[in-house]
Amino acid sequence: MDITNQxxxxxxxxxxxxxxxxxxxxxxxxxxxxxxxxxxxxxNFLLSQGLDEKTAGASLSIILVFLGVxxxxxxxxxxxxxxxxxxxIVPITGFANSIAAPAxxxxxxxxxxxxxxxMFTIAGPVLxxxxxxSVIYGLLYYIFA
Amino acid sequence: xxxxxxxxxxxxxxxxxxxxxxxxxxxxxxxLSRDFDYISDxxxxxxxxxxxxESRMMSMALERALSKAxxxxxxxxxxxxxxxxxxxxxxxxxxxxxNVPFLGLYGACSTMAEGLLVASCLVESGFxxxxxxxxxxxxxxxxxxxxxxxxxxxxxxxxAQWTATASGAVVLQKGGMGVRITHATPGRIADPGVTSQAxxxxxxxxxxxxxxxxxxxxxxxxPSHYDLIVTGDLGKVGxxxxxxxxxxxxxxxxxxxxDCGLLLYDGSQDVHAGGSGCGCSAAVLCSYILKAMExxxxxxxxxxGTGALLSPTSCNxxxxxxxxxxxxxxxxxxxxxx
Numbered sequence: 001m002d003i004t005n006q007x008x009x010x011x012x013x014x015x016x017x018x019x020x021x022x023x024x025x026x027x028x029x030x031x032x033x034x035x036x037x038x039x040x041x042x043x044n045f046l047l048s049q050g051l052d053e054k055t056a057g058a059s060l061s062i063i064l065v066f067l068g069v070x071x072x073x074x075x076x077x078x079x080x081x082x083x084x085x086x087x088x089i090v091p092i093t094g095f096a097n098s099i100a101a102p103a104x105x106x107x108x109x110x111x112x113x114x115x116x117x118x119m120f121t122i123a124g125p126v127l128x129x130x131x132x133x134s135v136i137y138g139l140l141y142y143i144f145a
Numbered sequence: 146x147x148x149x150x151x152x153x154x155x156x157x158x159x160x161x162x163x164x165x166x167x168x169x170x171x172x173x174x175x176x177l178s179r180d181f182d183y184i185s186d187x188x189x190x191x192x193x194x195x196x197x198x199e200s201r202m203m204s205m206a207l208e209r210a211l212s213k214a215x216x217x218x219x220x221x222x223x224x225x226x227x228x229x230x231x232x233x234x235x236x237x238x239x240x241x242x243x244n245v246p247f248l249g250l251y252g253a254c255s256t257m258a259e260g261l262l263v264a265s266c267l268v269e270s271g272f273x274x275x276x277x278x279x280x281x282x283x284x285x286x287x288x289x290x291x292x293x294x295x296x297x298x299x300x301x302x303x304x305a306q307w308t309a310t311a312s313g314a315v316v317l318q319k320g321g322m323g324v325r326i327t328h329a330t331p332g333r334i335a336d337p338g339v340t341s342q343a344x345x346x347x348x349x350x351x352x353x354x355x356x357x358x359x360x361x362x363x364x365x366x367x368p369s370h371y372d373l374i375v376t377g378d379l380g381k382v383g384x385x386x387x388x389x390x391x392x393x394x395x396x397x398x399x400x401x402x403x404d405c406g407l408l409l410y411d412g413s414q415d416v417h418a419g420g421s422g423c424g425c426s427a428a429v430l431c432s433y434i435l436k437a438m439e440x441x442x443x444x445x446x447x448x449x450g451t452g453a454l455l456s457p458t459s460c461n462x463x464x465x466x467x468x469x470x471x472x473x474x475x476x477x478x479x480x481x482x483x
Contacts, residue, residue, distance in 0.1 A: 001393050003351070005338040012339065012347035015385040017303040017418075024300070072296050081298025088298050097298050105294030108194040122297060 024085050031080065031087030039064060039091075061092055068096030073104065098122040146269050150363035151330050158325035158476075159268040162216070162275065162318040165209035166431035167202050168424070169284065169310030175410045180432035182209045188285060188310055196234060199283035203228070203239035203312045206431075207279055210314040218243055221316070222273030225260040227251045228281050228423050229308075230290060235281050254349075254378045255332065256280040257313060257427040258450025258471040262329040265473070268317050275319075281312035282422030291342070291457055304344040306380045307416035309409055313427025315435075324438050328474035330360045334454065336467040342460050346383025346406075346418055349451040349468035353379060354390040356470040357449060361396075364474075368401050372443040375434065376470070377426035377451040378406040380419030405429035426450050438477040446475045 003011075042063055046056040071077040077097045081088040088094050099119050106118035120127065147154050165182045173184030183205060190201040203226075211218060224243065227250035228235035240247050252259035260278030267273045285295055287308040293299055317326065335352035353376045361367055368374055368391075379387060384404040391398045405426040406419030430448055437443045450473075455466045 001390075003337075003390065003393075008337040008351060011389055012337075012344070012350070012382065012386055015382045015389065016344060016347060017381075019302055072298075075296060078296055078298045082300060084298075085300040094298065097296070101294040101297035104296055105289055122293065 027083050028085045028087035031084035032090055033087075035064075035087070035091045035093060064092045065096040068093030069100040072097045072100040095123060095126065098126075146266070151359045152363035153262075153266065153329045153331075155265060155269045155325075155327055155329075157269055157319070158327045159265045159276075159317040159319060160321050160323035160325055161435060161475075162316045162321065162323055163210050163214035164313065164315045164431040164435050165206050165213060166311065166313045166428040167206045167209065168312075168428050169202075171284075171307075171414065172309055172311050172409060172420075172428065175414060177409060177429065177433050180436055181428065182206075182432075188283075195283055195286035195289065196230060197238070199228065199230065199235040199281050199286050199312075200239035202283065202310070203235060203279060203281040203314075206281070206312040206314040207239070207243075207277065210277065210316050210431075214316050216275065216316065218245060221245050221275055221277055223248065223264070223267060223276045224279060225250055225264050225267075225276065226279035227256045227260070229253065229287050235283070235286065236279070239281070252450065252469060252471065253452030253454055254282070254421055254423050254426065255450035255452030255469055255471050256423045257315070257430060258377065258448055258473050259331075261315060261317070261326060261448070261473045262331060262471055264315075264317050265326045265329055268319050271319065273319075275316060277314055277316045279312070279314040280423040280427045282308050282310070282424035284308045284310045284422075287422060301417055302343045303417055304341070304346065304380075304382050305417045306345055306378065306406060306419050306421035307410065307414075308422035309378075309420045309425040309428065311409075311422070311424030311428035313424065313431035315431060322478075324435060325476045325478070326473055327476050328360070328364060328472075330356055330363070330472040332356045332469040332471045334467045334469050336465055338465045340460070340463070340465050342455065342466070344382060345378075345421060345453045345466065346380040347386060348453050348455075348466035349377075349470065350379050350383035350386035350390070352468035353383065353449055353451050353470040354387050356472050357387075357447065358391075358394070360447070360472050360474075367396060368398050371401055371445045371447050373434070373437075374398065374402045374447040374449070375408075375426075375429070376402075376404045376449045378419070378421035379404045379451055380406040380417075380421065382418050383451070384419075408433060434475075438475060441477065444477050444479075448473045448475055
């Protein structure tokens with residue numbers, strides 16, 4: 001019996017198990033929250049060591065990016081991310097992971113054409129959109145402030 | 146050879162002279178572990194890149210199949226093979242040193258069935274006395290081509306499948322003993338409009354249904370005439386869709402229908418909807434299925450290789466995923482059942 005694409009869609013949607021949303025969201029909340037709490041603890045420590053707010057913030061970002069890259073290199077980050085989902089993608093450690101992972105993966109194709117070219121394949125859109133948004137924000141700030 | 150409808154009927158059926166399967170660690174921990182010829186604990190297969198690892202795995206499968214047949218490479222008539230990597234480099238680099246006539250195939254994960262179909266035509270027609278169908282897939286080389294780098298922290302949806310690290314080789318011969326290839330039905334491309342790369346089972350299931358249905362019509366048979374009907378890599382989702390589609394025609398596939406993607410791994414191996422990749426159906430055929438046929442457990446088997454004919458480019462450009470399914474009918478001699 002022939003089947004239309006609409007009928008087929010109903011059939012495969014019925015056969016496709018959905019993602020466990022509640023479980024995924026809970027795990028993302030817990031792991032994302034843990035990363036943020038840890039980051040806050042590091043920030044408090046930096047402030048207690050006499051760093052001003054701005055320097056403490058920048059130092060914290062550097063520390064978190066370093067940890068993200070280190071855990072990616074040790075293949076630990078993807079293992080956590082498998083359960084954490086958005087909890088490890090949204091924090092800055094996820095951004096570090098998204099650049100370090102292709103940089104490692106494509107090193108077999110050489111330093112220039114492999115690592116350097118491919119390292120932005122995932123984070124590229126984030127960088128492009130982030131830079132564009134910051135330019136627009138800067139212009140608006142310049143004009144109205 | 147004659148053609149009935151869409152189906153080739155081999156009058157002097159080519160025989161399976163030998164076969165071999167080589168798999169990775171995860172596949173070796175699955176339910177078919179005892180049936181494989183070689184399980185590598187190291188998914189790099191001692192190589193520096195994943196692509197070289199895949200080629201090494203394929204050449205090991207070829208070496209083992211030939212050695213089981215006591216057939217020197219120089220006497221092999223022809224090799225038909227392909228894989229998932231761009232320009233089929235897994236296969237061409239594995240076969241580079243062989244100096245055997247080679248026909249490259251691309252049927253995505255249906256490559257083993259496609260290779261058997263073409264090899265059967267070459268052997269039955271008498272152009273070749275022997276021909277080898279071979280294919281492979283490697284989780285790591287496929288992931289980086291189709292999805293994300295291995296170390297990227299992402300989550301897979303429940304409908305996603307796991308590309309098998311596996312290779313299978315089947316050597317066919319004219320005459321002699323062994324499992325016969327009696328019929329083959331080349332598939333037609335079917336595109337039911339599925340766009341999700343994470344639901345390949347849904348994209349391929351329609352083509353599987355259509356090829357199997359055409360085969361039943363051409364041969365005036367049904368599921369009860371076969372001991373096993375097995376699709377390549379539809380996984381849980383596609384397997385259920387095929388059952389549902391036949392249900393609409395009033396045909397119950399459940400008693401004899403299975404899927405290689407469900408046979409290769411067990412539920413605890415975290416492969417979500419099941420296995421996939423060229424190596425999935427090839428390794429299951431070259432281990433569990435052909436062994437069971439030789440032991441007389443199965444006498445008639447329909448091996449239906451399924452392939453999703455997408456590329457990352459076509460998906461990025463918003464195209465839906467076309468599927469294909471090639472069918473090969475395998476029969477063991479009666480006397481083996483004694």
